[in-house]
Amino acid sequence: MLGKLLLIILAILGIVWLLRxxxxxxxxxxxxxxxSGAADTPQDTGALQPMARCAHxxxxxxxxxxxxxxxxxxxxxxxxxxxxxAPYGRR
Numbered sequence: 475m476l477g478k479l480l481l482i483i484l485a486i487l488g489i490v491w492l493l494r495x496x497x498x499x500x501x502x503x504x505x506x507x508x509x510s511g512a513a514d515t516p517q518d519t520g521a522l523q524p525m526a527r528c529a530h531x532x533x534x535x536x537x538x539x540x541x542x543x544x545x546x547x548x549x550x551x552x553x554x555x556x557x558x559x560a561p562y563g564r565r
Contacts, residue, residue: 523536523537523538524536524537525537526540526547527547528540528547528548528549528550528553529546529547529548529553529557529558529559530548530549530553530554530556530557530558530559531549531553531559533549535547535549541554546558
């Protein structure tokens with residue numbers, strides 16, 4: 475009797491675990507794109523994209539998303555206005 479009860483509990487826990495895992499993997503991409511406001515950006519096609527480095531903070535971002543100003547790439551309008559920063563170690 476105790477063995478059957480334990481087996482039923484394990485089966486229920488296994489089903490719940492599988493359902494939660496399936497729900498989690500199916501909804502993450504939608505939740506991430508909505509949270510970042512990337513609804514109008516193209517979806518990842520698996521192709522490599524050229525990257526650019528922000529002249530102010532050093533962040534690497536896709537070249538298509540970078541703001542260009544006087545030959546320099548920037549990650550945001552604020553960093554474009556602040557201008558390039560000297561490399562670390564040189565002041």
